[in-house]
Amino acid sequence: MPCFRILIIGAYGQFGRRIAEALSFEPRAELILAGRSLAKAAALLDELVALGARAAMSAAQIDVEAPALHDRLRALEADLVIHTAGPFQQRDYRVAEAALACNAHYIDLADGRAFVAGITRLDEEARTRGRWVISGASSVPGLSAAVVAAHAPRFATLESVESAISPGNRTARGLATTQAILGYVGRPHRALIDGRWRSVHGWQSLRRIRVPGLPSRWLARCDVPDLDVLPARYPTLRHCDFRAGLELRRMHLGLWLASWAVRGRLAPGLERWAQPLLRISEWWLHAGSDTGLMTVDMRGIGRDGTPLQLQWSIVAEQGSGPRIPATAAVVLARKLMRGNLPGAGARPCLDLFTLPEFLDALSDSPIWTETRELALSR
Structure with missing residues (x-):
């Protein structure tokens, strides 16, 4: 069975590292730990290896504000992009759009009210591509x-x-x-x-x-x-x-x-x-x-x-x-990896997992x- 490649942007941050740690024990996962600092991403990789990680892992440098973001994501060939690098207030949807253009699913931990509600503008493209774009996967x-x-x-x-x-x-x-x-x-x-x-x-x-x-x-x-x-x-x-x-x-x-x-x-x-x-x-x-x-x-x-x-x-x-805000993305990533999240579309994080599924991950x-x-x- 092929590996499921998960790119975590902001992997060494407050919530990104908790998502990375939880998913690092998934043997089918291949994690790409990314952020603006390649050194910090590599240090996190070493920490997870020391904890006994079972997933394949690599470190990468990514700046979500860089003009070449789309090309960078395409080169990494992720099946799923998890965006944790907030704050999301006043942000646009360039990361989600780039992920879709590369035929990857997208999940973020946004708590920006307008950002989360507005994610539906990508719904038509997400459905056309058969991918999920999920915003607000947090508390x-x-x-x-x-x-x-x-x-x-x-x-x-x-x-x-x-x-x-x-x-x-x-x-x-x-x-x-x-x-x-x-x-x-x-x-x-x-x-x-x-x-x-x-x-x-x-x-x-x-x-x-x-x-x-x-x-x-x-x-x-x-x-x-x-x-x-x-x-x-x-x-x-x-x-x-x-x-x-x-x-x-x-x-x-x-x-x-x-x-x-x-x-x-x-x-x-x-x-x-x-x-x-x-x-x-x-x-x-x-x-x-x-x-x-x-x-x-x-x-x-x-x-x-x-x-x-x-x-x-x-x-x-x-x-x-801090594990609580990080867990929704973990639950959704596991469901996507195992083929347990049918459908497609762009939407706020509602009705995509149950409360027992969330609590089981904790x-x-x-x-x-x-x-x-x-x-x-x-």
Whole structure:
């Protein structure tokens, strides 16, 4: 049986290395570990060999902004391109288009709202070529959508979905994620709130997240793909919101204060300060915990005609949180490699894997989940 060639762009980054490690134990896979630094890609290859990798591997240099990107991808002859080199806000689709032109499948970990929703513009070409182009294979909307799909059958009418993510402070953090978050702090975005599309602001509307067995954490609003793709997928929704939070109050509330400066036009956007702010956050890496969590709250009318509210939660201990955003791409890559993802097209990452498939890929990690039925508050 021939090898399935997987090109991972940004392979040595925060999430790329976790995808590479998971796929390196697939004997049918041939991994091409790539990024702008050939030396870093080669160093990752050596690390994976030391861990006992079973896949064939090579290192390559790729710059996604280079004019010769198409020629570079064609020379590598990949069956699948996994693009992890964010941030994806303000990006175009040159990598996906180049992958299609080379008859390769494409998966990215984009969390840019417009980027993920707009991937459908490549649908006709993807179908013509018989290839998948999948955007948002990450915690949102990949995992959050799988959670909603798994629990939707319990509702006669699903009316509300609210999701939240809070990583542990002692978990590794990356520049691209920091840039993505800072890009919407204090800036307006649209959200479906109580039956109407309204303008809300990034990193405002403070709330707390409470999961049994863990201290509560602060949350604030974020602009993510779920806010578009979930209402489109579930037309009965009257409310769809998303929040994230930093475990340390000094960091979370400090960013909340900064959001008011941006909202009031007293300061420009914060993304230009991503590197120094990231360095400042690393002063406190010894504080807090290495436990990350995510919740998805769903409300509506149950099959028995009475109000129903469910809270699904996932808790990642011992610094395993970054595996969660990386796992959707791993699951999809395995399905493509084994011929278990029929069809073709370009779409956000919805309805392409089940929640059990996702959790099975994390079974070797200190990660646990729970679904609770809550007293409904209106």
